[in-house]
Amino acid sequence: MTEQEKQQLREDIKAGKVNIDELYEKYDKNLPYMFTYEERKIKEPNLTIEEYEEDVINDKITILFWQMGWEEF
Known part of the structure; x- marks a missing residue:
């Protein structure tokens, strides 16, 4: 996959055109555990729901x- 295709x-994912959860299923990858908003809010009291969702x-x-090996972590 080229850099342009990745971008x-x-x-497309951020715009809601592609469902990220479906990509995890399609490529048979494990969806990572994500802290809930409430869990993160304990450590980050100023965190907004919008910031949380974007993160x-x-x-x-x-x-x-x-x-997928498309970029280094």
């Missing part, structure tokens, strides 16, 4: 790409 996939998506993308 496009990242953008979760970015983390899922990064970990999937790493599992």
